[in-house]
Amino acid sequence: MYPKQTLIGAAILMFVMGLGSRRQFRFESATAPFVRNLNTLVGGQVETAPHDDTIVYYLEQVDPAYAEQLPPAIVRRLAELPQLF
Numbered sequence: 001m002y003p004k005q006t007l008i009g010a011a012i013l014m015f016v017m018g019l020g021s022r023r024q025f026r027f028e029s030a031t032a033p034f035v036r037n038l039n040t041l042v043g044g045q046v047e048t049a050p051h052d053d054t055i056v057y058y059l060e061q062v063d064p065a066y067a068e069q070l071p072p073a074i075v076r077r078l079a080e081l082p083q084l085f
Contacts, residue, residue, distance in 0.1 A: 002046060002050045002054065002058075003042075003044060003046075004058070005042040005043070005044060006038065006042050006044045006046050006050060007050055007054070007055055007058040007059075008042070008070065009038055009041045009042035009044070010029065010038055010049055010050050010055050011055050011058075011059055012041070012074060013029075013034070013037070013038060013041070014029075014052065014055065022052040022056075025052050026051065026052055029049035029050075029052070030048075030049070034049055035047070035048060035049050041077070
């Protein structure tokens with residue numbers, strides 16, 4: 001089970017990376033640099049990134065009111081971080 005911050009962070013990276021498919025995301029997210037960047041982004045300590053199906057399932061359950069609050073919080077967090085990639 002992954003913390004919600006990790007799932008949201010992985011979803012953001014899935015989108016930001018602009019990969020052509022979830023299969024490509026699966027390949028990229030299995031790398032150590034991806035997991036390190038994900039942990040930096042969300043302040044987490046996971047050893048592996050969540051599977052893309054897990055991310056999609058979680059996002060289907062998220063209350064839209066919660067999702068509306070994310071963009072400003074994400075921008076603030078990204079501005080605080082060192083270069084990720």
